[in-house]
Amino acid sequence: MKPKRIADLLLERYRQDGAVGIFRQIISRALYFAHWRLHDVRRDRRETHQTSPFYVVNEEELLGSVPAERERVYRPFPRLTFRWSVDSLGIEPAEFTFVDVGSGRGRILLAAAELGFRKVLGLEYARTLHEEACRNIADYPQERLSTDEIASLHVDAKEYEFPPGNLVAFFFNPFKGHALDKVVRELIESSRRSDRMAYIIYAADGGKPPFRNEAELEHFKLGFSDRLKLRTLSPFPVDIYRIDISAEPENSAAGSIICRSGL
Numbered sequence: 033m034k035p036k037r038i039a040d041l042l043l044e045r046y047r048q049d050g051a052v053g054i055f056r057q058i059i060s061r062a063l064y065f066a067h068w069r070l071h072d073v074r075r076d077r078r079e080t081h082q083t084s085p086f087y088v089v090n091e092e093e094l095l096g097s098v099p100a101e102r103e104r105v106y107r108p109f110p111r112l113t114f115r116w117s118v119d120s121l122g123i124e125p126a127e128f129t130f131v132d133v134g135s136g137r138g139r140i141l142l143a144a145a146e147l148g149f150r151k152v153l154g155l156e157y158a159r160t161l162h163e164e165a166c167r168n169i170a171d172y173p174q175e176r177l178s179t180d181e182i183a184s185l186h187v188d189a190k191e192y193e194f195p196p197g198n199l200v201a202f203f204f205n206p207f208k209g210h211a212l213d214k215v216v217r218e219l220i221e222s223s224r225r226s227d228r229m230a231y232i233i234y235a236a237d238g239g240k241p242p243f244r245n246e247a248e249l250e251h252f253k254l255g256f257s258d259r260l261k262l263r264t265l266s267p268f269p270v271d272i273y274r275i276d277i278s279a280e281p282e283n284s285a286a287g288s289i290i291c292r293s294g295l
Contacts, residue, residue, distance in 0.1 A: 060237070064267035067110035075111060080171040081164035083108045083139035089158040096157055096188035099207060106161060108139045109204045109235065113266040117233045118147055120258035120272065121200070125149045126178075128198040128229075133189050133215060134206050138165030141184065145177040149200070152182040155189045162186040190214050196226040203234045204268075212242060220248045223275045230275040235268045249273040 068084060076082040087106040094104075118125065125148040132140045135154025144152045156162040165184035174180075185192075190211055194201070201219055206212055216232070223230040231252065234243070243249045252272035254262065262270045 060267045063265065064110065067112055067267060071112045072108075072110060078173060078176075079137070079139075079142075079168045081137055081168055083137040083168070087161065089161065093159040094157055095159075095186070096190060097211070103207065104158075106136050106158070107205065107237075108136060110267060111139065111143050113235075113262070113268070113270065114140055114143050114202075114233075115147065116258065116261045116266070117235075117270055117272065118144075118200070120254050120262065121231055121252070123198075123200075123229075123231075125200075128200050129153065129195055130200050130202070131155065131194060132202045134204065135165060135184055136161050138168045138184055140202060140204075141165065141182055142168065142172055142177070144202075145179050145182045148178040150179060150181070150197075151195075152179060153195070154184040155187050155192055156184055157186070157188050159186060192218070194219050194222040196222070196228065198229045199223070200231045200233065203232065203236075205236050206234075208242070216243065216246065216249075220246065220275055220277075223248075224277045227277065232273040232275070233270065234273065235266075235270045237268055243271075243273060248276050250276045 072084060076084050089104040089106060091104075125144075128149055129151040130141075130144040130149040130153070132144070132152075132154045135141055135156045136158075138154060141152050141154045154165060156165060162184050169182055169184065189207075192215070199219075203212075206215075219230065219232070232243075232249070250273060252274050254272070
């Protein structure tokens with residue numbers, strides 16, 4: 033990331049959270065670099081389009097409404113933190129579909145396929161990132177993947193209908209406000225229709241978890257070792273929720289471009 037961009041982010045964080053926010057941002061950057069240098073950089077070499085470089089999405093390649101520029105910055109999530117998050121659920125991935133909401137170049141899709149999920153889907157509204165994800169999936173060493181049911185979908189997540197069956201949904205620095213509310217509400221309602229187990233892994237670069245008013249979302253309690261890793265060794269705060277369809281609450285599928293068959 034360019035020095036000016038880093039300076040702008042630090043200034044924005046200072047205005048929001050003061051000196052404490054600046055300190056947290058510095059720690060976050062240091063941990064992010066450590067994850068990249070010690071874990072991700074070697075795995076990037078397996079990808080046709082390496083997933084580590086940042087990218088600012090152009091307005092003309094987007095589906096749906098156009099967010100502010102600072103919300104159009106692609107940044108990959110650390111693979112090791114993702115693995116810790118999935119491990120903390122204590123589930124058998126082969127019994128779950130995994131959906132990455134805002135899947136970028138496909139890093140987490142490939143990581144999920146390596147972890148053994150039954151089906152892996154990515155929702156990406158930026159055409160360039162979607163096309164690069166398709167290429168990464170097609171060219172990735174197949175012997176490392178536990179499923180061939182993996183695809184990037186070029187869709188507007190606000191218009192997406194989640195598939196039936198047990199599900200883990202992943203959000204990293206997603207859209208905000210009404211758009212996020214709509215996607216989460218559809219996820220909750222689809223869980224109610226299919227009577228399934230469903231979890232949300234939510235991570236963001238600062239800010240408080242946004243799901244405080246959803247009665248059906250139960251904050252998942254982490255074990256001590258999981259909490260230690262995700263609270264102290266992750267570059268970003270990670271919150272995990274279980275969808276409880278027994279709680280009282282307060283569709284249409286989009287067209288898609290599929291880059292792998294077998295779904």
